[in-house]
Amino acid sequence: MKTLARLGPAMVVGGAISAALFGMALVSLVWTPYAPSAIDIAHRLASPSATHWLGTDPLGRDVFSMLMAGARNSLAVAVLAVVIGMGVGVPLGLFAAARGGIIDDFLMRAADLVFSFPALLTAVVITALAGPGARNAMLAIGIFNVPVFARLTRGTARAVGARGFVIAAKVFGRGDLAISRAHILPNIAAPLVVQASIQFALAILAEAGLSYVGLGTQPPAPSWGRMLNDAQTYIFAAPRLAIFPGLAIMLAVLGLNLLGDGLRDWLDPRLQRPPADPAP
Amino acid sequence: MGDARTRWSARRWLIAGLLATLCATPALARDALTLGMVLEPPGLDPTAGAAAAIREVTYDNIFEGLTRIDGAGHVVPGLAASWTISPDGKAYTFALHSGVIFHDGTEFNCAIVQFSYNRARAPDSTNAQKELFEPIADIACPDPHTAVVTLKRPDAAFLFGMGWGDAVMVAPNSAAGNQTHPIGTGPFRFTNWVKGDRVEMARFDHYWGAAPKLARVTFKFVADPAAAAAALLAGDIDAFGNFPAPEILPQLRADGRFAVVIGSTEGKTILALNNARKPFDDIRVRRALAYAIDRKALVQATMSGLGTIIGSHYTPNDPGFIDLAGTYPYDPTRAKALLAEAGIASGTHFTLALPPPPYARRGGEVIAAMLEEVGLHVELVPMEWAEWLDQVFKRSDFDMTMISHTEARDLAIYARDHYYFNYHSDAFRSLYQTYLDATDPRTEIDLLQKMQRQLATDEPNVFLYVLPKLGVWNARLHGFWVNDPIPANDLSAVAWGE
Numbered sequence: 091m092k093t094l095a096r097l098g099p100a101m102v103v104g105g106a107i108s109a110a111l112f113g114m115a116l117v118s119l120v121w122t123p124y125a126p127s128a129i130d131i132a133h134r135l136a137s138p139s140a141t142h143w144l145g146t147d148p149l150g151r152d153v154f155s156m157l158m159a160g161a162r163n164s165l166a167v168a169v170l171a172v173v174i175g176m177g178v179g180v181p182l183g184l185f186a187a188a189r190g191g192i193i194d195d196f197l198m199r200a201a202d203l204v205f206s207f208p209a210l211l212t213a214v215v216i217t218a219l220a221g222p223g224a225r226n227a228m229l230a231i232g233i234f235n236v237p238v239f240a241r242l243t244r245g246t247a248r249a250v251g252a253r254g255f256v257i258a259a260k261v262f263g264r265g266d267l268a269i270s271r272a273h274i275l276p277n278i279a280a281p282l283v284v285q286a287s288i289q290f291a292l293a294i295l296a297e298a299g300l301s302y303v304g305l306g307t308q309p310p311a312p313s314w315g316r317m318l319n320d321a322q323t324y325i326f327a328a329p330r331l332a333i334f335p336g337l338a339i340m341l342a343v344l345g346l347n348l349l350g351d352g353l354r355d356w357l358d359p360r361l362q363r364p365p366a367d368p369a370p
Numbered sequence: 371m372g373d374a375r376t377r378w379s380a381r382r383w384l385i386a387g388l389l390a391t392l393c394a395t396p397a398l399a400r401d402a403l404t405l406g407m408v409l410e411p412p413g414l415d416p417t418a419g420a421a422a423a424i425r426e427v428t429y430d431n432i433f434e435g436l437t438r439i440d441g442a443g444h445v446v447p448g449l450a451a452s453w454t455i456s457p458d459g460k461a462y463t464f465a466l467h468s469g470v471i472f473h474d475g476t477e478f479n480c481a482i483v484q485f486s487y488n489r490a491r492a493p494d495s496t497n498a499q500k501e502l503f504e505p506i507a508d509i510a511c512p513d514p515h516t517a518v519v520t521l522k523r524p525d526a527a528f529l530f531g532m533g534w535g536d537a538v539m540v541a542p543n544s545a546a547g548n549q550t551h552p553i554g555t556g557p558f559r560f561t562n563w564v565k566g567d568r569v570e571m572a573r574f575d576h577y578w579g580a581a582p583k584l585a586r587v588t589f590k591f592v593a594d595p596a597a598a599a600a601a602l603l604a605g606d607i608d609a610f611g612n613f614p615a616p617e618i619l620p621q622l623r624a625d626g627r628f629a630v631v632i633g634s635t636e637g638k639t640i641l642a643l644n645n646a647r648k649p650f651d652d653i654r655v656r657r658a659l660a661y662a663i664d665r666k667a668l669v670q671a672t673m674s675g676l677g678t679i680i681g682s683h684y685t686p687n688d689p690g691f692i693d694l695a696g697t698y699p700y701d702p703t704r705a706k707a708l709l710a711e712a713g714i715a716s717g718t719h720f721t722l723a724l725p726p727p728p729y730a731r732r733g734g735e736v737i738a739a740m741l742e743e744v745g746l747h748v749e750l751v752p753m754e755w756a757e758w759l760d761q762v763f764k765r766s767d768f769d770m771t772m773i774s775h776t777e778a779r780d781l782a783i784y785a786r787d788h789y790y791f792n793y794h795s796d797a798f799r800s801l802y803q804t805y806l807d808a809t810d811p812r813t814e815i816d817l818l819q820k821m822q823r824q825l826a827t828d829e830p831n832v833f834l835y836v837l838p839k840l841g842v843w844n845a846r847l848h849g850f851w852v853n854d855p856i857p858a859n860d861l862s863a864v865a866w867g868e
Contacts, residue, residue: 308750
């Protein structure tokens with residue numbers, strides 16, 4: 091109880107929702123109440139009941155099973171998109187910070203360029219060009235994440251780089267790569283983790299958006315965004331078909347954002363603040 | 371709150387009163403129509419493309435033929451006021467209307483008939499229904515308002531065929547531009563095409579027939595069913611000849627502003643199989659697929675139960691129809707046995723190409739799930755219309771596709787040398803040839819029935835159901851077709867009521 095209190099309410103609630111989400115996705119790998127793409131037209135549009143917890147869709151598929159499998163798809167796309175963003179963005183940011191000068195300018199202006207397009211629009215353009223599908227959606231969202239992490243890494247790394255122990259390491263002749271790995275990265279990990287959780291929530295939203303317009307996960311693989319789209323024409327007949335995936339998307343984004351806030355608060359006191367001297 | 375509302379309302383009445391005084395009352399009569407369609411036509415020349423959307427925009431609005439098909443599916447006079455048929459059934463003498471001009475002023479006469487039919491049957495013709503013109507031996511013009519079409523052999527379907535969109539009259543000086551700027555003899559002239567959004571036309575003031583009631587018509591293309599419903603409810607679209615989402619109909623019906631009229635079409639919806647590709651060349655596989663699909667459930671799930679199940683490429687509206695829907699009853703066990711017999715391993719992978727209409731996109735998911743039940747793995751490949759026309763229809767590069775054939779009485783496509791599903795049956799061809807040569811109506815009916823049976827036996831495609839025509843329009847409108855004997859939105863009789 092004491093530990094929970096120390097973590098703060100945002101972290102507890104966010105963590106619980108996120109854990110439930112991941113749990114649901116993991117369980118869906120081995121078990122869902124019904125096969126998520128199994129149609130049962132005799133029981134189409136059934137209301138929520140003991141047999142179908144959240145009812146069935148127009149093809150008689152179990153909505154709860156589809157939500158579970160949809161969570162798996164959303165999370166898989168989001169995880170990989172964040173991994174792509176960090177995998178490329180963090181080394182780029184470290185490189186820019188270590189080298190400075192024209193390389194730094196070039197990389198940061200390139201990041202500005204990517205930033206000048208709205209995230210979802212960029213993703214729509216990429217998937218429209220490369221073809222729809224979960225893999226391309228993941229790549230598109232991942233590409234947008236690259237400059238986010240590059241900029242954050244570069245900014246925090248430069249602040250850490252101005253501190254005494256890094257200068258000392260430089261004096262001792264250690265290379266950029268070794269300094270980045272041994273001294274800078276561990277000191278900027280906290281903001282990166284916080285950012286990752288926020289990007290994760292955004293990626294889920296972006297995947298749902300892309301699937302909603304038909305560019306993301308393709309049928310018959312279930313996806314929250316497509317469930318929303320499919321529900322549109324049934325909005326009068328069965329509004330719950332839109333409510334459940336809508337709630338799932340909202341809860342997932344809320345949970346991950348709360349988790350990010352909580353992580354930031356929790357990590358904040360330990361964040362070693364760099365001295366106030368401005369970078370040259 | 372109540373006060374404010376009264377005041378607002380009073381002000382509104384005042385403004386309305388002022389406006390009413392400013393506008394002369396006759397000008398207030400409504401004479402513009404916005405008609406919604408799901409698919410945008412790839413071009414606007416019905417003599418050079420197979421897409422039904424072309425006819426749905428242009429047929430009898432912009433272009434007309436010598437004969438026309440009316441809303442009941444009957445052949446009635448069009449640009450030909452009347453005709454006589456020689457006793458041997460080979461010579462058709464058409465008496466043409468005089469005083470008919472094209473929208474650009476070109477005069478319509480027998481030379482136009484010669485040009486149009488010769489263009490359609492020329493070796494380099496791009497007409498999608500070339501075989502309609504194949505029986506023509508010669509077109510003579512004894513005088514400018516008489517056309518004599520001589521056939522190689524009697525053809526019972528000739529007048530019906532000449533009423534299709536593919537057989538409309540086009541002028542030599544404008545034919546080449548008809549894809550983008552169509553010029554015909556119809557009651558409406560083309561004014562504008564905003565690609566991806568709408569086609570506009572206006573009343574043609576020099577129309578030879580009864581002047582249409584509508585002065586302006588906009589065909590608006592809305593691919594998304596939810597957007598279509600929203601546009602109807604908001605009043606942005608006045609009518610849908612064929613509404614894409616049957617599940618919304620109860621809501622629209624309950625809303626007093628709309629008339630919901632359910633009719634029939636000629637849209638034979640099929641799971642087309644590439645008969646030239648393994649394993650679809652094996653009749654056991656094709657029959658297995660037919661047994662594996664629960665058509666009734668499919669219609670229930672995707673069309674809210676509206677749609678007639680068929681067992682051949684023929685609809686109950688067509689002459690000589692026989693009900694073959696029970697040829698391959700839903701029987702997954704039998705399907706599995708047939709697949710095993712044909713050596714198809716469980717988990718075999720096929721692709722199913724899906725054009726944009728909801729019947730295909732939704733139906734594809736259902737069919738994939740049903741085929742999954744008998745151990746096949748189906749990958750859904752959604753395609754845009756142009757992509758489908760090119761890859762599937764033109765290049766025949768596909769395993770399976772779901773498509774609705776909207777042409778009426780088109781058994782002829784199964785006798786073609788080259789058609790996208792690659793069905794080749796000598797038995798069917800000889801039946802078809804005998805049918806073409808037949809002159810006795812009883813023999814014709816008998817042959818039509820034999821052809822249906824032959825198709826049901828060979829099952830080159832899995833015959834599913836006939837698309838319903840889900841007409842929805844503003845309740846004050848009248849004059850729309852109830853059924854679609856051919857794909858069309860004939861607006862010549864449509865008008866706003868009081």
